[in-house]
Amino acid sequence: MRKLAFGYSTRCNVRCGHCVAADGILEHSKMELARAKVILDQLSAAHITGISFTAGEPLIYLDDIAELIRLCKEYGIYSRVVTNSFWAKTPELADETILKLKGNGLSQLRLSYSRWHQENIAQQNVLNAARSCVKNGLAYFISFVTDFSEEDVAFEQYLREHRLIFFPEPVIFAGRAQSFARQPIRTDYQENCCAMNPYLAPNLDMYACCDAGSHFSKTNFFHLGNLQESSVHELFEKSETDSLYNHIRNMGISAIASFAGYSARDIIRYRKCELCEKLFNNPESLAMLQSEADSGMNVWCR
Numbered sequence: 001m002r003k004l005a006f007g008y009s010t011r012c013n014v015r016c017g018h019c020v021a022a023d024g025i026l027e028h029s030k031m032e033l034a035r036a037k038v039i040l041d042q043l044s045a046a047h048i049t050g051i052s053f054t055a056g057e058p059l060i061y062l063d064d065i066a067e068l069i070r071l072c073k074e075y076g077i078y079s080r081v082v083t084n085s086f087w088a089k090t091p092e093l094a095d096e097t098i099l100k101l102k103g104n105g106l107s108q109l110r111l112s113y114s115r116w117h118q119e120n121i122a123q124q125n126v127l128n129a130a131r132s133c134v135k136n137g138l139a140y141f142i143s144f145v146t147d148f149s150e151e152d153v154a155f156e157q158y159l160r161e162h163r164l165i166f167f168p169e170p171v172i173f174a175g176r177a178q179s180f181a182r183q184p185i186r187t188d189y190q191e192n193c194c195a196m197n198p199y200l201a202p203n204l205d206m207y208a209c210c211d212a213g214s215h216f217s218k219t220n221f222f223h224l225g226n227l228q229e230s231s232v233h234e235l236f237e238k239s240e241t242d243s244l245y246n247h248i249r250n251m252g253i254s255a256i257a258s259f260a261g262y263s264a265r266d267i268i269r270y271r272k273c274e275l276c277e278k279l280f281n282n283p284e285s286l287a288m289l290q291s292e293a294d295s296g297m298n299v300w301c302r
């Protein structure tokens with residue numbers, strides 16, 4: 001199944017303290033609508049089955065996104081929009097946007113929520129948006145971004161009290177969150193495998209990872225190419241056949257770190273994107289792993 005995170009624009013109307021999408025870059029880029037439509041046609045031809053509209057805040061461009069969603073529906077592509085709910089100040093305003101999205105064929109809405117988002121957006125907005133989804137028959141879930149600190153308990157409680165559908169999502173220590181204090185990790189030794197859905201940026205650069213992967217500036221490890229020079233199919237094929245990427249998918253970051261010499265005690269100190277950054281955003285470490293990807297790593301077990 002081929003899925004893509006589609007970055008129509010990096011513009012956002014708020015400035016969350018933890019944002020991965022913006023790490024001090026003040027300039028915003030946006031795709032041309034006509035170009036985005038052509039790309040959707042190419043994505044359909046390349047058998048992409050799911051698209052998540054993300055990056056900055058997509059619904060700043062509600063009319064454009066609605067058109068792109070309608071095209072997804074025509075092509076039989078599952079569509080999702082990731083939003084901060086700025087548009088849902090009242091139940092009536094929430095209904096207006098939800099009905100427009102649903103009317104154009106949106107499959108699912110993902111509402112971002114965290115103590116950082118909610119410095120700018122009222123919790124009530126998220127509640128209005130979720131309730132409007134239920135009322136109007138649109139699937140939704142809330143992505144509750146958390147660093148698992150005590151400060152987040154009340155935020156989780158709010159979701160529970162209102163019986164909202166939510167999933168905790170660990171904050172990624174990249175972008176503006178890079179300097180955040182880390183909470184000690186209290187969990188098992190995890191495999192840390194990643195599905196790695198590609199991310200398409202507004203400037204048509206495509207990356208093999210849609211989370212922190214576009215920020216590996218020392219090696220550009222996840223950069224697949226640009227759609228002005230390569231086709232969608234070529235870039236997906238590159239992502240699907242690269243042996244190191246496939247080790248991340250199947251073997252997991254922890255096993256790769258272990259192969260690279262990290263002790264188990266070191267491995268559990270890092271969240272997966274941090275560990276990934278240590279392994280693949282370091283030219284020496286990357287060169288070693290790349291040369292081992294097809295030989296040593298294939299037969300390695302701990």
Ligand code: SF4
Nearest residue numbers: 012015016019056084
């Ligand atoms: S709403 Fe999303 S894109 Fe906008 S600043 Fe916050 S985390 Fe970043």
Ligand code: SF4
Nearest residue numbers: 194209211272273276
């Ligand atoms: S661990 Fe690496 S591949 Fe997985 S989401 Fe994080 S940056 Fe991307």
